[in-house]
Amino acid sequence: MTKTRIIALFNQSGGVAKTTLTQNLGYHLAQKKKNRVLLIDLDPQASLTTFMGLESENLTKTVYEAVVGEEELPIYPELIHGMSFAPANINLSAAELELVAALMREMRLKNALVPLLDKYDYILIDCPPSLGILSVISLVAATHVLVPIQCQFKSFQGTDLLLRTVASLRKGANPKLAIAGFVPTMYDARTAQESRTYQAIKEQLSPLATVFDPIPKTIAFADASEARLPLALSSPKNPAVSVLKKIASGLEKLP
Numbered sequence: 020m021t022k023t024r025i026i027a028l029f030n031q032s033g034g035v036a037k038t039t040l041t042q043n044l045g046y047h048l049a050q051k052k053k054n055r056v057l058l059i060d061l062d063p064q065a066s067l068t069t070f071m072g073l074e075s076e077n078l079t080k081t082v083y084e085a086v087v088g089e090e091e092l093p094i095y096p097e098l099i100h101g102m103s104f105a106p107a108n109i110n111l112s113a114a115e116l117e118l119v120a121a122l123m124r125e126m127r128l129k130n131a132l133v134p135l136l137d138k139y140d141y142i143l144i145d146c147p148p149s150l151g152i153l154s155v156i157s158l159v160a161a162t163h164v165l166v167p168i169q170c171q172f173k174s175f176q177g178t179d180l181l182l183r184t185v186a187s188l189r190k191g192a193n194p195k196l197a198i199a200g201f202v203p204t205m206y207d208a209r210t211a212q213e214s215r216t217y218q219a220i221k222e223q224l225s226p227l228a229t230v231f232d233p234i235p236k237t238i239a240f241a242d243a244s245e246a247r248l249p250l251a252l253s254s255p256k257n258p259a260v261s262v263l264k265k266i267a268s269g270l271e272k273l274p
């Protein structure tokens with residue numbers, strides 16, 4: 020039996036493709052070698068829940084019940100494009116306040132995953148764009164953090180704070196947290212500033228962890244999420260599909 024890799028897709032910056040990558044990398048992992056994959060939406064915006072084709076307002080049980088109520092993690096009864104899924108909704112926005120005084124609150128997600136470790140090879144957690152408690156409980160539960168970075172200078176600057184956050188978790192609640200890698204996203208090689216930023220990302224971050232091939236900028240991702248589909252099902256010939264596949268293969272080689 021292999022050890023479950025629990026990968027938090029984390030970047031405190033908004034709109035860098037965390038959710039898009041969670042869904043698409045989960046899909047490719049589930050396609051290969053019949054990996055058992057669980058995706059968890061830990062963002063009160065519930066974008067992943069929408070991308071997976073669920074109406075978040077209609078859900079009676081979400082990750083909120085697991086994180087705040089310490090109930091079992093509610094997993095949607097059917098596989099969605101080959102993946103198991105634990106949805107979120109706006110209730111989760113209250114978790115931050117409701118957990119303020121909770122004992123061992125940073126363990127809440129980790130504890131909820133314990134009974135699931137035999138059932139999954141990969142658990143991918145879609146973090147919200149913040150450094151608040153929901154990101155902290157994800158990083159405490161995770162074995163690895165995968166960092167999407169937009170190929171723009173401003174976004175790249177935020178990685179200092181991100182790396183400090185990972186370092187402080189390693190010193191405290193999760194000493195074994197490993198960086199699975201950095202994924203440059205929304206890359207337009209024709210834009211000089213973006214290719215400079217991509218070069219800088221490669222130079223400065225590859226000593227720390229793998230810098231994966233950049234995901235090209237393409238409107239096809241927005242079309243795919245509107246159709247509630249992974250890119251490989253909505254635009255199978257899009258060049259970004261092979262990049263996603265290659266990153267998924269890289270995740271299979273993680274220690």
Ligand SMILES: Nc1ncnc2c1ncn2[C@@H]1O[C@H](COP(=O)(O)OP(=O)(O)OP(=O)(O)O)[C@@H](O)[C@H]1O
Pocket residue numbers: 032033034035036037038039040062064066146147148204205206234235236237238240241242244
């Ligand atoms: N490679 C890409 N090229 C063009 N658009 C992309 C690409 N990847 C993602 N997008 C689009 O960018 C937007 C933001 O993506 P996404 O929701 O995945 O980011 P996020 O980091 O999860 O955002 P948030 O911080 O709000 O949770 C979406 O409209 C998505 O379709």
Ligand SMILES: [Mg+2]
Pocket residue numbers: 037038039062066067145146147
């Ligand atoms: Mg998101």
